[in-house]
Amino acid sequence: MKMYPSGTPSFKANLLIVWSEFVKNMKFLMAYPVLFVFWTIFPFFWFIPFIFQGQAFVGGLQSTSFEQFAGTPNYIPFVVIGAILNGYVLTSLYGVGESIRREAYRGTLDYLLSSPCNKAFILIGKAVSESINSTMYAAIQLVVGILLFGIEVTTGVIMPIVLIIFLLILGLYGISLMLAAVSLQFKQAHDLSHTLEYVFYIFSPVRYPLQSLPFWAQVLGRFLPLTYALLAVRSLMLLKQNILAIYQEIFLLFVLDIAAILLGFYLFNWMEKRTKSSGTISHY
């Protein structure tokens, strides 16, 4: 009798799970094309008020007092980079956790959980879909940033930025796993995502430099992967530093990634077992 799986999990088979999940999510996105429009326009709506606000406060697009904190007088490129990287946070926070809830609502979650594959690959597939979406939107934003706001991108910074974004995505994947776990137990991760969204806004240097926060808030911000990603990317793009100057940020981002992923997996497995025991796993 032929039985799948053969008992030896293969890299190729796991890659196919990630790919199938990605294809499925892309087809859903195609089924609702208005989402493309929303997610492309929304990040601009988000940072445009800060441009006007900045102009109102400092009377132009540059500020010497801003420079004391940020190391650059240019406020707009600072905010545009914040908005682009924060886009990854938004899609991660609202992506994977919500997607688990939607699977339960559709009635498909039982079938995902009763399949013999490692569920981590399904979740990776969901995270990859979110990351590719985010990268698409980020690319659009970056092009607009270059054309309208004079953001400069040199070829030398592209690879380091790709590495930093990859590390940011890993950390966010860990947070997504935690939200998926919350979604299994409480059936509603949206409010928590919304709260976390503001935690990132406040404690990460998205709209303002980290140094402008009180000390305790700066310490809190240092526990968020976005903080290191923003510090590193701005150092490369705005302060024209090289990758050696940001090795500390990259190392700490990597450490946070490992911690978030381990905690995420632990929480997800724990919640899966707990909800299978309580009988609430299929509830939504």
Place this chain on the structure above:
Amino acid sequence: MAYDESSDTHSIQTINLTKSFRKKKHKGIFSFLKKGNEKEKSETTDITVALDHVNLKIRAGELFGLLGPNGAGKTTLVKCLSTILIPDEGTAIINGFDIRKQTTFVRASLGMVIGGERTLYWKLTARDNLTYFASLYKMPRKRIKERVDELLGIMDLLDRADERLEDYSTGMRQKVAIARALLHDPPVLLLDEPTLGLDPTFSRQIRNQIRELSKKEGKTVLLATHYMEEADELCDRIAIINEGKIVAVDTSDQLKAMVKETELVEVVCYNPPQDAEEYLKSLCPDVEIVTLVRGEEAKGAPSRIKLIGGNAEKRIGTVIDALRRKNTQIASLNISVPTLEDVFIKLTGAKLTEGGRGANQ
């Protein structure tokens, strides 16, 4: 085929499988303002025993029915076997693998249909759905394509394979759900109410396919249903489940033999009294159970009163006199051939179509 209890070729064996659920009572949004004592607090949680030390042995290749009303524990049993729920006590062995310790191999051995047509991606096509779910079974890509085409052909869906499921009928979606269960060619199938909500044509098609899966392909099928005709027509053996307990297991004929023909009288009538069940039971105390199923008399469908067990046949005269006194028009009176419903009523005291916790809640 006689069932051999000592046979070691069981595809499914449950051993004292037990599962309870805690349900919180909703006391109202201002309940926190009330002064509560410890007793009140302890009453906020109900415990429902969904499966109570269930022991079953299902032979390889057998088409085994699990018959019971809504809320009897059928779906909970299927979910425990498919590892979606973790039992509180006991375990089960599927295809030689323990559901507690060897979950990956249990899952690879199973195909299931549970929850019906709702459990598919309606925004995707039938082909997309099947291709996606096949990938979760680590099938090679080439084999996925071949198998998906093969199953779409078997289900007679090839010409509409690339349409979204939202444009399918309920019966067509259910066919896709069954095809999904067969993707990895599992030796064991768990089917939970596979014909629920289908019209007679699709029901017949699905039943024929279930029969073929068991008889031609040798798959072990656990069919959970509350349709007695379905269990009667398809299953080699049937377990009757009520309130989480298996109350009888045997072939359909043997189960029906539990109700002797002399123990079953059916009165077809119009305008029976409201309290017909209690009234006739008080007049015939030696009859075990009296049931009344009201027909839509305005549309010409008569009501049916059944007397089951004891000396029902000897009480015919008493029943006719009693009903006439209550102005009931008797259309016919039969000493009936027992059905599985009668067996269920005799064993549990409840009606299959109305009984069980699910129906009472």
